[in-house]
Amino acid sequence: MKKQDVLDTSNLDEQKLAELDHRIESIEGNVEEALIDILHQAQNLFGYLPYNLQRYVAKKLGLPSAKVNGVVTFYSLFSERPRGKYTVSVCMGTACFVKGADKVLNRILGLTGTEKNVMSEDGLFTVQDVRCIGACGLAPVVTINDKVYGNVKPSDVDDIIRRYKKGDEYAD
Amino acid sequence: MRIDTREKLSEIKTANSGHKKKVSLYVCTGTSCLSMSSDLLLERFEILIDEKNLDADVEVVRTGCLRFCGQGPLVIIEPEGTTYTQISLSDVDEIVEKHLIEDTRVERLYYEDPKLQKKVPLADEMDFYKKQKRIALRNCGLINPWRIEDYIAQDGYRALADVLENYTPEDVCNTIEKSGLRGRGGGGFPTGKKWFFTLREESDEKYIICNADEGDPGAFMDRSLIEGDPHALIEAMAIGGYATGATQGYIYIRAEYEVSIEPLRAALSAARSYGLLGSGLFQSGFDFDIEIKIGAGAFVCGEETALIHSMHGWRGEPRTKPPFPSQQGFRGRPSTVNNVETFVNVPQIILNGAEWFSSIGTEGSSGTKVFALAGSVRNVGLVEVPMGTTFRDIVHVIGGGAPEGKAIKAVQIGGPSGGVITEEHFDTPIDYYSLNDIGAMMGSGGMIVMDEDSDMVDISKFYLDFTQEESCGKCPPCRVGTKRMYEILDRLLAMEGTPEDLERLRTLGHNIQTASLCGLGQSAPNPVMSTMQAFPEEYEAYAYRTKRTAYEIDLSLCIGCTKCKRVCPVDCIEGELRGAHVIDPESCIACGACHEVCPKDAIIEP
Numbered sequence: 001m002k003k004q005d006v007l008d009t010s011n012l013d014e015q016k017l018a019e020l021d022h023r024i025e026s027i028e029g030n031v032e033e034a035l036i037d038i039l040h041q042a043q044n045l046f047g048y049l050p051y052n053l054q055r056y057v058a059k060k061l062g063l064p065s066a067k068v069n070g071v072v073t074f075y076s077l078f079s080e081r082p083r084g085k086y087t088v089s090v091c092m093g094t095a096c097f098v099k100g101a102d103k104v105l106n107r108i109l110g111l112t113g114t115e116k117n118v119m120s121e122d123g124l125f126t127v128q129d130v131r132c133i134g135a136c137g138l139a140p141v142v143t144i145n146d147k148v149y150g151n152v153k154p155s156d157v158d159d160i161i162r163r164y165k166k167g168d169e170y171a172d
Numbered sequence: 173m174r175i176d177t178r179e180k181l182s183e184i185k186t187a188n189s190g191h192k193k194k195v196s197l198y199v200c201t202g203t204s205c206l207s208m209s210s211d212l213l214l215e216r217f218e219i220l221i222d223e224k225n226l227d228a229d230v231e232v233v234r235t236g237c238l239r240f241c242g243q244g245p246l247v248i249i250e251p252e253g254t255t256y257t258q259i260s261l262s263d264v265d266e267i268v269e270k271h272l273i274e275d276t277r278v279e280r281l282y283y284e285d286p287k288l289q290k291k292v293p294l295a296d297e298m299d300f301y302k303k304q305k306r307i308a309l310r311n312c313g314l315i316n317p318w319r320i321e322d323y324i325a326q327d328g329y330r331a332l333a334d335v336l337e338n339y340t341p342e343d344v345c346n347t348i349e350k351s352g353l354r355g356r357g358g359g360g361f362p363t364g365k366k367w368f369f370t371l372r373e374e375s376d377e378k379y380i381i382c383n384a385d386e387g388d389p390g391a392f393m394d395r396s397l398i399e400g401d402p403h404a405l406i407e408a409m410a411i412g413g414y415a416t417g418a419t420q421g422y423i424y425i426r427a428e429y430e431v432s433i434e435p436l437r438a439a440l441s442a443a444r445s446y447g448l449l450g451s452g453l454f455q456s457g458f459d460f461d462i463e464i465k466i467g468a469g470a471f472v473c474g475e476e477t478a479l480i481h482s483m484h485g486w487r488g489e490p491r492t493k494p495p496f497p498s499q500q501g502f503r504g505r506p507s508t509v510n511n512v513e514t515f516v517n518v519p520q521i522i523l524n525g526a527e528w529f530s531s532i533g534t535e536g537s538s539g540t541k542v543f544a545l546a547g548s549v550r551n552v553g554l555v556e557v558p559m560g561t562t563f564r565d566i567v568h569v570i571g572g573g574a575p576e577g578k579a580i581k582a583v584q585i586g587g588p589s590g591g592v593i594t595e596e597h598f599d600t601p602i603d604y605y606s607l608n609d610i611g612a613m614m615g616s617g618g619m620i621v622m623d624e625d626s627d628m629v630d631i632s633k634f635y636l637d638f639t640q641e642e643s644c645g646k647c648p649p650c651r652v653g654t655k656r657m658y659e660i661l662d663r664l665l666a667m668e669g670t671p672e673d674l675e676r677l678r679t680l681g682h683n684i685q686t687a688s689l690c691g692l693g694q695s696a697p698n699p700v701m702s703t704m705q706a707f708p709e710e711y712e713a714y715a716y717r718t719k720r721t722a723y724e725i726d727l728s729l730c731i732g733c734t735k736c737k738r739v740c741p742v743d744c745i746e747g748e749l750r751g752a753h754v755i756d757p758e759s760c761i762a763c764g765a766c767h768e769v770c771p772k773d774a775i776i777e778p
Contacts, residue, residue: 035485036468040427067486074487075468076643077427078613094390094584094620097634110741131471131638132389133428136546137204137241137553146205155768157586 006153007055024060031061035071039078048079084126085089086164088112091141093132100154101140105129108142108158111161124134124165174194176455181324183399188204194229195272196250200313202237202396203431205244210260213245216264226272231718234382236400236435238313238551239609241301242552243283248313255295256281286550286572303570305532305541308356308516309556313709317435320442323403324742329448331522332407335414336456340358341371344415348518350526353537357474357511358616359385359691360604363518366508369498370416373506378418380409381502381509383479384425384432387471388587389638391618393542394512396554398425398432401516402439406462408515411522413460416508421462424479427469436464446529471588475690476509478644487648489596490690511616513542523732533559547584548574556617560601564612578623582706588635588642589695591702592628611702613695625777628703628710633661635699643693649731650693653684657700671715677704720778722757723767729774736766736775 009017023041033052035057042057049072059066063100072078088098090105105127112125119126135141138150142160149160157172175181217232223680238246243257255279256267262279270276282291283298292298297417306312315322323329335344370378386394398405409421425433440462443449451459465564472478480502482488500508514608517539521529530538537559543566545555550572557566557655563567563583567573573662574580591612593600599742600606607614612714622631640654657680663669681697688694704711712717725745742761747753755766755775767775 030485032485036482037466040468057641069602070487071468071485075470087720092389092634092638093589094634095552095620096297097389098620098622098631100546101533101766106763131387131414131428131469132391134205135204135207135241136390136544138207139546139552150207152735153768154765 007052007059009056012046012050012053012056014167019055020045021060024057032063034099035061035063036075038073039068049084050082052081054080059078080118081117082119085124086126086162088125088127088128088132088143090127090141091131091135091139092129093134093136093139095132095136096140099139101129103154104140104142104152104157105159106146106163113156158159173328176447176452178330178337178454181329181333182367184321184324185327187322189323191231191250193231193696196231196233197272198233198238198248198250198313200236200238200244200246200248201234202241202244202313202399203240203392204241205238205246206405210245210247212261213247213259213264216261217268218270221272223505224268224273225269232271233316234318235313235315236317237396239309239554240283240295240298241394241554242550251470253294253296254498255283255293255298257283279517286575288530293729299569299572300553300555302554303561303565303737304457305487305540305558306556307520307529307532308397308513308542309400309554309715310520311404312396312554315401317400317402318404318438318622319437320446320448323401327523328403328519329407330518332448333454334522335411335440336454337456339414341415341417344411344522345371347526347681348415348521350523351529352526352530352533353514353517353521353538354537354604355511356513356541358516358586359612359615363514364401365512366498366510366738367412367415369496370418370506370508373499375506375590377420377503377505378416379477379502379505379507380413380416380418380421381475381483381507382409382421382423383476383509383511384423384429385467385474385479386429386512386616387426387474387642388589388616388618390546390587390620391616392544393554393617395432397512397516398429399435403443404434404514404516404519406439406449408518409462410449410460412508412510412515414458416506417507419459421460421482422465422502423462424465424467424473424483426467426473433464433466435714440464460649470644471638472692475692478642478690479509480507480573487644489644492689504751509623513617534601534603534605536605541602541614541617543585543617543619545571545619545621548578548580548623548626549621550575557602559603562599562601564598566602566619567598571621574621574623576655580621581626582628582703583619584620584622584631584699586613586695586698587618588638589613589692590618590620591698592614592706611705613698613735627705629661629665629714632703633665635695636661636673639692639696643696647687647693648682649687650689650696651687653680654693654696656680657684657697661700662706664711667714667717667719667721669715669717671712674704674711674715677711720757721762722760722778723755723762724757724776724778725753725755726774726776727752727754729772731774733771735769735771739765739769741765 055065058068114120142149234538247256345367353363355361473482475490478488478490497507544555627745636658640658737745744756
């Protein structure tokens with residue numbers, strides 16, 4: 001029996017794919033050197049890098065898909081899983097750790113009912129620990145999408161997460 | 173306008189020198205202050221100054237890091253240097269009203285010296301700033317990084333003009349070698365020598381690469397330099413390009429530093445539009461341009477061969493050396509890789525001479541070093557000091573000691589590749605040789621202060637968790653070894669370890685240090701090895717299971733408010749309202765929740 005190997009991209013938004021095509025076509029110089037940049041752009045468009053999207057990129061760039069997958073899985077900023085509406089990042093830099101960031105992280109995981117890097121069931125949260133974000137003066141630091149919360153205590157977390165669950169994330 | 177002569181450079185310098193208006197108001201937009209919305213403060217200042225018709229006399233300057241991050245957001249008002257700290261949006265109106273209009277001062281926003289318990293109005297009078305000497309950070313916080321003219325006003329690009337007019341590439345390498353500048357990224361290799369290596373290679377194309385993949389947790393020197401003074405890096409790279417024979421430069425920066433990439437892009441295009449990047453710089457035959465390469469989150473990419481692989485679009489795995497990058501680097505061509513801080517020293521060395529630079533610091537370790545001071549210390553921020561400054565001065569004078577009068581137990585330098593310095597070595601001058609003598613290394617500049625409450629075993633586990641996760645996986649000693657070390661530490665902390673585990677840690681650590689492929693693997697066991705040596709009793713307490721791991725309630729202080737009982741996540745606190753409460757040590761998970769809510773400080777930490 002012939003092995004089936006059809007690249008099925010039907011679940012991917014066509015408009016976004018066209019946008020990605022456009023960006024791939026505008027690469028100047030060596031295509032391979034642009035791989036990491038293209039993956040950043042693909043992730044910005046689709047939110048994450050599902051396997052068929054990785055293969056699509058590979059085909060477009062004329063690279064083996066094993067190579068693309070190798071790069072995706074090597075770098076921590078690339079995600080192969082869908083992400084929640086809010087990405088909650090707890091800084092685990094040394095300064096934050098020394099000031100109790102691990103306790104903050106555990107509290108957040110408990111409140112959102114998730115594990116690290118797994119989207120919560122309601123699709124709202126992906127909780128992750130990140131390396132130093134360079135705001136050590138504010139340790140411990142939590143960022144939710146672009147908003148930065150400094151000097152966070154485990155007891156502050158309930159309030160913050162509750163606001164995002166209710167949807168009024170910008171209320172202070 | 174194209175700047176291609178010294179005269180044109182001087183013209184721009186003259187036109188932009190000095191304070192443009194009577195009063196200059198500097199608002200810090202470094203990462204830390206920006207995270208506390210200092211951009212909104214800046215906007216508010218601009219609106220108010222416009223509304224009150226003050227714009228003829230007052231200019232608002234958007235600066236890079238003012239360095240005293242722990243007191244942010246910061247505003248400094250020149251010419252007198254009044255410094256306002258921890259400003260919120262509502263304070264802006266008061267500063268404009270009182271300081272700018274009524275010419276009185278808003279004393280409640282002054283920094284309060286925690287030791288003297290006295291308000292200090294001027295930055296120059298604060299212990300935090302007094303002992304510092306700035307070469308790398310000289311423009312950081314003093315100029316608007318978004319304006320190339322501000323940089324030129326501080327003699328920017330004059331070193332490049334000098335070099336292209338009066339120096340041969342060999343002269344430049346010689347000057348840098350004589351100055352004694354060494355790599356600030358951690359390795360400490362003499363920069364002039366590195367440049368000579370690349371210069372000597374024959375090739376149709378060479379590259380000069382800036383390593384801005386600052387991955388040490390707790391370090392923010394390079395990002396502050398790039399955000400605060402991007403043109404210094406650009407100028408230095410052009411000089412380095414000329415000295416080594418490269419016409420193309422690359423800045424490899426980590427993707428996490430989105431905020432830093434923006435001013436850098438703007439600076440590159442400003443330099444291009446003035447003809448300070450491009451072809452035939454200063455009417456010489458030298459062409460040079462710079463491109464930005466963005467990483468995607470991998471600590472190991474700070475290692476130069478891994479960084480080059482990542483620039484190729486590959487997995488960022490290191491390889492064995494030789495061949496060194498100066499022989500076979502990016503695209504197989506000779507390449508020089510230097511760190512951000514190393515680069516920004518270069519224009520100053522050219523302008524002031526090699527003797528000037530080598531007269532600062534100590535024998536064999538010239539110049540200054542920038543440290544990111546953080547952790548359990550009162551004054552958190554960026555610190556630049558001459559080589560030879562002692563740990564005691566940095567931690568106790570500049571840093572102001574630990575908060576709440578706690579005792580400082582150790583200082584961790586060099587991040588996951590470094591080790592701890594204990595009290596007995598606090599008077600060691602910080603330079604390459606003295607650190608080597610006490611078995612430590614300079615590292616890239618992360619400096620984390622740990623107080624009496626820090627558990628060294630726990631901190632070692634933190635670092636090992638970092639390295640085993642960031643290990644690229646290419647060589648087994650690092651990939652498997654760090655994982656095993658992490659598991660042993662985890663076991664010890666869970667009180668499930670044995671005394672034999674200590675010997676296992678030592679052997680494993682030694683093997684990883686000697687058998688790993690790259691510098692990161694070789695240094696991965698350092699945090700464990702150095703804490704085991706300095707604090708053996710802490711490891712033994714876990715290994716022999718004599719360590720207390722539960723919180724306890726001081727019955728003489730407990731008022732029976734039930735707060736702790738209500739907050740305990742594992743319900744291990746018993747007691748009635750207004751009666752004494754007791755923690756069951758068997759079930760306590762030492763989360764600290766009770767300790768935090770207790771109004772009487774009756775809960776004793778383990």
